Amino acid sequence: MEPDFPLDLDLPAVRGRRGRTLHARLRAAILDGRLAAGAMLPSTRNAAAALGVARNTVAAAYDRLVAEGYVLPRTRARPVVADLRARRGKATAQPAVALNPAWRRPPVRAPLADAQDAAPFRLGLPEHRLFPHAAWRRVVLRALRAAARGPFAQGDAAGLPVLRAAIARHVAFARAVACGADDVLVTAGAQQAFDLLARLLVAPGGTRVAVEDPGYPGLRAAFRAAGAQLVPVPVDGEGLRVDRLGEGIGVVCVTPSHQFPAGVAMSLARRMALLAWARAHGAVIVEDDYDGEFRAEGRPLDALHALDTEGRVCYVGTFSKCMFPSLHAGYVVAPPWARERLAALKRCTDAQADTVQQSALAAFIEEGHLARHVRRMRLEYGRRRAALEDGIAHWLGEWLVPVPSAAGLHLSARIRRAADAPRIVAAARRHLPGAQPWSVFALRTRAAEGLTLGFGLADVPAIERALRALRQSLLKTAPRGKSQSVQHGV
Amino acid sequence: MEPDFPLDLDLPAVRGRRGRTLHARLRAAILDGRLAAGAMLPSTRNAAAALGVARNTVAAAYDRLVAEGYVLPRTRARPVVADLRARRGKATAQPAVALNPAWRRPPVRAPLADAQDAAPFRLGLPEHRLFPHAAWRRVVLRALRAAARGPFAQGDAAGLPVLRAAIARHVAFARAVACGADDVLVTAGAQQAFDLLARLLVAPGGTRVAVEDPGYPGLRAAFRAAGAQLVPVPVDGEGLRVDRLGEGIGVVCVTPSHQFPAGVAMSLARRMALLAWARAHGAVIVEDDYDGEFRAEGRPLDALHALDTEGRVCYVGTFSKCMFPSLHAGYVVAPPWARERLAALKRCTDAQADTVQQSALAAFIEEGHLARHVRRMRLEYGRRRAALEDGIAHWLGEWLVPVPSAAGLHLSARIRRAADAPRIVAAARRHLPGAQPWSVFALRTRAAEGLTLGFGLADVPAIERALRALRQSLLKTAPRGKSQSVQHGV
Numbered sequence: 001m002e003p004d005f006p007l008d009l010d011l012p013a014v015r016g017r018r019g020r021t022l023h024a025r026l027r028a029a030i031l032d033g034r035l036a037a038g039a040m041l042p043s044t045r046n047a048a049a050a051l052g053v054a055r056n057t058v059a060a061a062y063d064r065l066v067a068e069g070y071v072l073p074r075t076r077a078r079p080v081v082a083d084l085r086a087r088r089g090k091a092t093a094q095p096a097v098a099l100n101p102a103w104r105r106p107p108v109r110a111p112l113a114d115a116q117d118a119a120p121f122r123l124g125l126p127e128h129r130l131f132p133h134a135a136w137r138r139v140v141l142r143a144l145r146a147a148a149r150g151p152f153a154q155g156d157a158a159g160l161p162v163l164r165a166a167i168a169r170h171v172a173f174a175r176a177v178a179c180g181a182d183d184v185l186v187t188a189g190a191q192q193a194f195d196l197l198a199r200l201l202v203a204p205g206g207t208r209v210a211v212e213d214p215g216y217p218g219l220r221a222a223f224r225a226a227g228a229q230l231v232p233v234p235v236d237g238e239g240l241r242v243d244r245l246g247e248g249i250g251v252v253c254v255t256p257s258h259q260f261p262a263g264v265a266m267s268l269a270r271r272m273a274l275l276a277w278a279r280a281h282g283a284v285i286v287e288d289d290y291d292g293e294f295r296a297e298g299r300p301l302d303a304l305h306a307l308d309t310e311g312r313v314c315y316v317g318t319f320s321k322c323m324f325p326s327l328h329a330g331y332v333v334a335p336p337w338a339r340e341r342l343a344a345l346k347r348c349t350d351a352q353a354d355t356v357q358q359s360a361l362a363a364f365i366e367e368g369h370l371a372r373h374v375r376r377m378r379l380e381y382g383r384r385r386a387a388l389e390d391g392i393a394h395w396l397g398e399w400l401v402p403v404p405s406a407a408g409l410h411l412s413a414r415i416r417r418a419a420d421a422p423r424i425v426a427a428a429r430r431h432l433p434g435a436q437p438w439s440v441f442a443l444r445t446r447a448a449e450g451l452t453l454g455f456g457l458a459d460v461p462a463i464e465r466a467l468r469a470l471r472q473s474l475l476k477t478a479p480r481g482k483s484q485s486v487q488h489g490v
Numbered sequence: 491m492e493p494d495f496p497l498d499l500d501l502p503a504v505r506g507r508r509g510r511t512l513h514a515r516l517r518a519a520i521l522d523g524r525l526a527a528g529a530m531l532p533s534t535r536n537a538a539a540a541l542g543v544a545r546n547t548v549a550a551a552y553d554r555l556v557a558e559g560y561v562l563p564r565t566r567a568r569p570v571v572a573d574l575r576a577r578r579g580k581a582t583a584q585p586a587v588a589l590n591p592a593w594r595r596p597p598v599r600a601p602l603a604d605a606q607d608a609a610p611f612r613l614g615l616p617e618h619r620l621f622p623h624a625a626w627r628r629v630v631l632r633a634l635r636a637a638a639r640g641p642f643a644q645g646d647a648a649g650l651p652v653l654r655a656a657i658a659r660h661v662a663f664a665r666a667v668a669c670g671a672d673d674v675l676v677t678a679g680a681q682q683a684f685d686l687l688a689r690l691l692v693a694p695g696g697t698r699v700a701v702e703d704p705g706y707p708g709l710r711a712a713f714r715a716a717g718a719q720l721v722p723v724p725v726d727g728e729g730l731r732v733d734r735l736g737e738g739i740g741v742v743c744v745t746p747s748h749q750f751p752a753g754v755a756m757s758l759a760r761r762m763a764l765l766a767w768a769r770a771h772g773a774v775i776v777e778d779d780y781d782g783e784f785r786a787e788g789r790p791l792d793a794l795h796a797l798d799t800e801g802r803v804c805y806v807g808t809f810s811k812c813m814f815p816s817l818h819a820g821y822v823v824a825p826p827w828a829r830e831r832l833a834a835l836k837r838c839t840d841a842q843a844d845t846v847q848q849s850a851l852a853a854f855i856e857e858g859h860l861a862r863h864v865r866r867m868r869l870e871y872g873r874r875r876a877a878l879e880d881g882i883a884h885w886l887g888e889w890l891v892p893v894p895s896a897a898g899l900h901l902s903a904r905i906r907r908a909a910d911a912p913r914i915v916a917a918a919r920r921h922l923p924g925a926q927p928w929s930v931f932a933l934r935t936r937a938a939e940g941l942t943l944g945f946g947l948a949d950v951p952a953i954e955r956a957l958r959a960l961r962q963s964l965l966k967t968a969p970r971g972k973s974q975s976v977q978h979g980v
Binding site for chain 1: 514515517518521522523558587589590591593608614615616618621623626627630631634635637638640641642643644645658659662663666667668669670678679680681682685689690691692693694695697708711712714715716717740772773774792802810814815816817818827831834835837838839840841842843844845846847947
C-alpha cells in the first residue's frame with residue numbers, strides 16, 4: 001500500500017478537468033524521465049485514494065497512456081512505464097540525411113567562446129560596476145508598461161524607427177558617421193551584422209574575402225559559414241597591409257579604429273589607400289568599429305565610413321562594449337544599395353524586433369544616459385589603458401612592447417623575442433587570466449606573437465598587481481638567469 | 491549680431507572639455523543635417539559670447555572642423571558648412587560590387603509583413619488583454635536586478651541552461667515532445683529556427699525542400715535564402731499530401747498540428763506515412779508547431795516529433811503565440827546529429843544570449859505563469875474558435891465552409907464556389923480586417939480558395955458583429971439576387 005502518489009501532480013480543484021490533467025502530467029513525467037522506464041504506477045485504487053479522485057478517473061487516464069504507448073498494460077492492476085528510448089532518438093548515430101556539405105564535419109568552437117566568463121583580463125567584457133543599472137531598469141520598466149497598454153506588436157525586423165534614429169544620432173556624434181535613421185539596420189549584436197553582410201556579399205563557393213590576420217574569429221566564422229574563401233592579410237603598425245591584398249577579392253573586413261587583436265589604429269594614409277584599392281577592384285569594405293566609442297581624448301581618427309564617398313563601406317557598430325553584451329544589440333550603417341537587401345535578409349532570419357528592449361534602448365540613448373556613460377568610461381578606460389601601457393613598459397619592458405592604442409577596452413603588447421613567447425604566454429595565462437595570445441586569432445601569417453589584455457573588468461590596482469606578479473614569475477622562470485635581459489639592456 | 495548660437499549645444503560646465511565638446515557637437519550637427527550645407531556659422535566673437543566660452547576655444551574648434559573638411563574657411567571670420575553629400579554616399583546608384591546572386595534582385599516583402607498591425611482579424615498576434623503583464627514585469631525586473639549584481643555575461647548562444655531546461659519541461663508537458671535541456675536550442679523566434687535549419691540542411695544550389703502549398707511565407711523565405719529549391723506540395727483535409735512528394739526531396743516542412751493557413755490537423759495515418767516516406771528517402775522533417783499549445787480539449791494529436799523514432803524530426807516551437815511576438819523567443823528541439831551543428835550556426839549569426847530576458851522567461855515558465863496563461867487562453871481561444879466556426883456556418887454558410895480545427899489562434903474557411911472568391915475576399919477585407927485569403931500564401935497549386943481569420947485580437951462579440959456585417963455585405967452584392975444560393979440549397 002502506498003499512502004501517496006509517487007509524484008506531486010498538483011491536480012486542479014475543478015472536477016471536470018482532473019482526468020485530463022492527470023493524464024497530461026503523468027505523460028510529461030514519463031517523457032521528462034521523472035517516471036523512469038520500468039517504474040510501476042500505483043494501482044488505480046491507491047492512486048484514486050492518494051489523489052482524491054474517482055477510481056474511474058485514474059483508470060481512464062491509465063487507459064489513455066496505454067493507448068498512446070507511454071505505459072505497458074499488465075493483467076493485474078499496476079501498469080508499468082514503457083521504455084521510450086526509441087522515442088527519445090536513441091539513435092545518436094545520424095540517420096541517412098543530406099546536409100549542407102559545409103556542416104558535415106562537426107563544428108569547432110571559436111576561441112573566445114572558451115574564455116573564462118569573468119576572468120579579469122578577458123576580452124570584450126565591459127565594466128559592470130560603473131554601468132547605470134538603475135537608469136537602464138527605469139527605461140526597461142517604462143517600455144514594459146507602455147507595451148502592456150496596447151496590442152502586441154510585431155516590430156519591423158530592421159528595427160524600431162525610434163531606435164534607428166537614436167543610433168543615427170549616436171554614431172554621428174560619437175563616430176562622425178554621417179547617416180540618418182533609414183541608413184541604420186538594427187541587428188542582434190555585431191555578430192548578426194557580420195552574418196547578414198556575409199550572406200549578402202558572398203556568392204556561394206565564390207567570393208574571396210580579405211580578413212585581418214590575426215583578426216576576430218567571430219567575423220571569420222560568419223563569412224566562412226556563408227561560403228566565403230577567406231584570404232588572410234597581414235597587419236602592421238598602420239593596420240591592414242593594403243599592398244598585400246591580392247586579386248579577385250570582393251570584400252575586405254577591417255577594424256580600423258582599433259585593430260583586433262593587435263590594437264593599432266589604421267593610419268589615414270592606409271585608409272585612403274584601402275578606399276582607393278576598393279574602388280579600383282570593385283570591392284566592398286566591412287568596417288567593424290566594435291569599441292570605437294572609447295577613444296582616448298585628443299584627435300582620434302573618425303570612422304573609415306566618414307571618408308567613403310562612394311557607398312562602399314558597411315559600418316558595423318555594437319552596444320556590447322559601450323553598454324553590455326547580453327543586450328544583444330548592434331547595427332549596420334549600410335550604403336543605399338545594401339539597405340533593403342540587408343533588411344530582407346534580416347527578415348529571413350529574424351522576423352520581428354524586440355520592441356520592448358528596442359524602445360528602452362532608444363530612450364536610454366535619447367535621454368543622454370549612453371553619452372554620459374561613454375564619457376565616464378572613456379576616462380576610466382583611459383586610466384586603465386595608461387596603467388597597462390606604463391606598467392608593461394616599466395615592469396615587463398624586457399619581454400613585451402606595448403602597442404600604443406587610443407581606443408577601446410583592450411591593450412596589446414608585442415612579445416620582443418619569439419623564443420620567449422611560449423614561456424610568456426604560459427605565465428600570462430596564470431597571472432593575467434583572460435588575456436589571449438595573438439596566435440589564438442591568427443589564421444596563417446607567421447607574424448609577431450603578442451598578448452592582448454582586456455581591461456573591462458580589471459581596474460588600475462588590479463592591473464598593477466597582475467603586471468608585477470607576471471614580472472616576478474618571468475624573472476623566476478628566466479632561462480639561464482638574467483643573462484639575456486642584461487645583454488638586451490646593453 | 492546674433493545674440494544666440496543657432497543651435498542648443500549644451501556645453502559641459504567643466505572648462506577643460508568645452509573646446510572638444512563644442513567641436514564634436516558642431517560636427518554631429520553638420521553630419522546629421524541640423525546645420526545644413528551652406529549655413530554660415532557665427533563669428534568666433536559672437537559664438538564665444540553666446541556660448542560663454544573664450545574666443546580662442548571657438549576658433550580652435552572651427553579650425554579643427556576646417557581641417558577635417560566639415561567647414562569651409564572664409565577670409566572673413568564666418569566659416570560655412572561644407573556640402574557633405576559626397577560623404578553621405580549621394581551615389582544611391584550601386585557602385586560596382588559583387589553581390590551574392592541570390593540578392594541581386596531587389597527583395598520583395600513577405601505578405602504577412604504588410605498586414606495592418608493591430609487589425610482585429612490579423613494572423614499571429616495573440617490577445618494582449620489577458621496576458622499577465624504584471625507577472626512578466628516582475629520576472630524581468632528580478633532578472634535585471636540579479637544581472638546588475640555581477641560581471642556582465644556573454645551567455646551561450648545556444649541559450650541559458652536554465653531556459654533550455656524550462657523549455658524541455660514545457661514541451662514535454664504541453665506537446666508530449668520527449669526531450670531534455672541538451673536537445674533544446676533557444677532561437678530568436680521560430681524564424682531564426684527556420685533560418686538555422688535551412689542553412690544546416692540545404693546544400694547551396696542543391697537541396698529540394700518540400701513545403702506545404704499554401705503555406706507559411708516566412709519559412710519559405712528562410713529556405714529560399716539558403717539556396718533551397720522549393721517544391722510546393724498540396725494540402726488536403728488530412729494535411730500535406732505525402733503521396734505527392736516527388737523524388738530527390740531532402741527536407742519536408744510541415745505544420746502538422748494546425749496547417750498554416752488552411753487549419754487542418756494532419757491525421758495520424760498521414761503522419762505515419764510521412765515518417766515512413768522520410769525514412770525511405772533519407773529526408774529530414776521540419777515540424778513547425780507554431781501554436782500547438784492552444785489545442786482544444788479532447789484528444790488532440792501530439793507533436794509529430796513524438797512519433798519519430800529515428801531522429802529525423804526537427805521540432806520548432808515559439809513563444810510568439812503563447813506569450814507575445816516581440817519576446818522574440820523560439821526554440822528547436824533537435825535530433826542529436828543536428829545539435830552541435832545548429833549551435834555552431836547559431837554562434838555564427840548570434841554570438842551571445844540575451845541573458846536577462848532568457849532568465850526572465852525561464853522564471854516565467856518555472857513559476858507556472860506560462861502554464862496558467864496557456865490554460866486560460868485555451869479556454870478563451872476555444873470560445874472564439876467556436877464563435878467563428880458556428881458563426882460562419884450560421885451566417886455565411888452559403889459562401890463559406892469552416893475548416894474544423896482543434897488548435898491555434900486562427901480559423902480557416904473554404905470558399906464554396908471559386909466564382910464567388912473575388913467578391914468574398916473583397917468583402918472580407920472590409921469587414922474582417924486582417925483576415926487573409928489563402929491565395930496570399932499559395933506558391934503554385936491552384937487549390938481551393940479560402941479565408942484565414944486570426945482571433946488573437948477579436949473577442950466573441952467582435953467576431954459575431956464582423957461575421958454579421960460580412961453577411962449583410964455579401965447579400966447586398968450577390969450577383970443576380972439569391973438565385974445561386976437557392977439553387978445550391980436544393
